[in-house]
Amino acid sequence: MHPTLPNAPGIGFKPQHFAELTADPGPVAWIEVHAENYMGDGGRPQAQLAHLADRMPVSVHGVGLSIGGEDPLDRDHLDRLARVVDRAGAASVSEHLAWSSHGGAYFNDLLPLPYTDATLARVAAHIDQVQDRLARPILLENPSSYLSFTESTWSETDFLAELTRRTGCGLLLDVNNVFISATNLGLGATDYIDTFPLDRVGEIHVGGHDRETDETGAPLLIDSHGKPVADPVWTLLDYTLARSGPRPVLVEWDNDVPDWLVLRDEATRAADALDRLPERMETRRWA
Incomplete structure (x- = not known):
């Protein structure tokens, strides 16, 4: 049996916070690490991860599998991911609904996919391969979107729901990504949550974003993970939790990393x- 994440706050672990997190975690009940940062052998990263894994559950979040790519998965990368998962005794393993490599070239970004039957079959096959190698289900994260594909024949939420049905995987619901995509594409963020398969959610993420404008003057949000969570995202988290019930909630802050007390x-x-969730759920039940 694998450990499980508590329905409590977690943070994305950064090495500069190691001493303070160990001494005074405050409300932090679990951590997330990016798998690619722990694929080396030995050294301080492995020692810190082992120390923390003895004290709290660890979620391993991959950013390099290119699970939505057209190329076959990199088996060596998948083997390295499996070693990180085993070392950490991971309570959760997740990846992105995106692609980041093609034809042997790696792009340092998480790139979008058209939601078509062909994409669905390819991503499902890749998820099956990952889950077979890890001998466990993974969580798949909804992307932050800056455009939509005219060739898409599935909505994003239906596409994700069908992936869970075909593969048995779970979902990582990034509420910040929902807010970004809804703003950029002119959609309703709460409408998205209302159609999301919340029963398949194993983690919820929140993070900061940057606000810019496009060439027409319309707002353009960028998933930067470099500042505090915006108030509308906290509001959307409240809305989501009232419908999903309690879930593990991660605060992501990957760039311009602040002092420990700010993150705490x-x-x-x-x-x-x-x-506050029990009160909100009771209010919703009687609404």
Whole structure:
């Protein structure tokens, strides 16, 4: 049996926070690490991860499998991922609904996919391959979108639901990504949540984003993970939790990483959202 994540706040672990996280985690009950940062043998990263894994559950989040790509999965990369998962005794393993490599070239980005039957079959096959190698289900994360494909024949939420049905995988619901995509594409963020297969959600993420404008003056949000979570994203988290029930909630902050106390305060806000949940769910039940 694998360990499980608690329905409590987690943070994306950064090495500069190691001493303070160990000494005073505050509301932080679990951590996430990016798998690719721990694929080496030995050294300080492995020692820190082993130390923390003895004290709290670990979620391993991959960013390099290119699970939506047209090329076959890189078996060596998948083997390295499996070693990280085993070392960490991972409570959760996740990847992105995106592609990042093609023809032997790696692009340092998570690129979007058209939602077609052909894409569905390819991504499902890749998920099956990953789950067979890891001998466990994974979670697949919804992307942040900056455009839509005219060739798409599935909505994103239906596409994700069908992937869970075909493969048995779970979902990682990034609420910040939902807010970004809805703003950029002119959609309703709560409408998206209402159609999302919430029963398949194993983790929820929130993070910061940057606000720019496009050439027409319309708002353009960028998934930067470099600042505090915006108030509308916290509001959308409340909306989501009231429908999903309690879930593990991760605060992501990957760029311009702040001092520990700033990140801990963000985790405290996630804890407050979970603490208020019973009252909100009761209000919704009688609405």
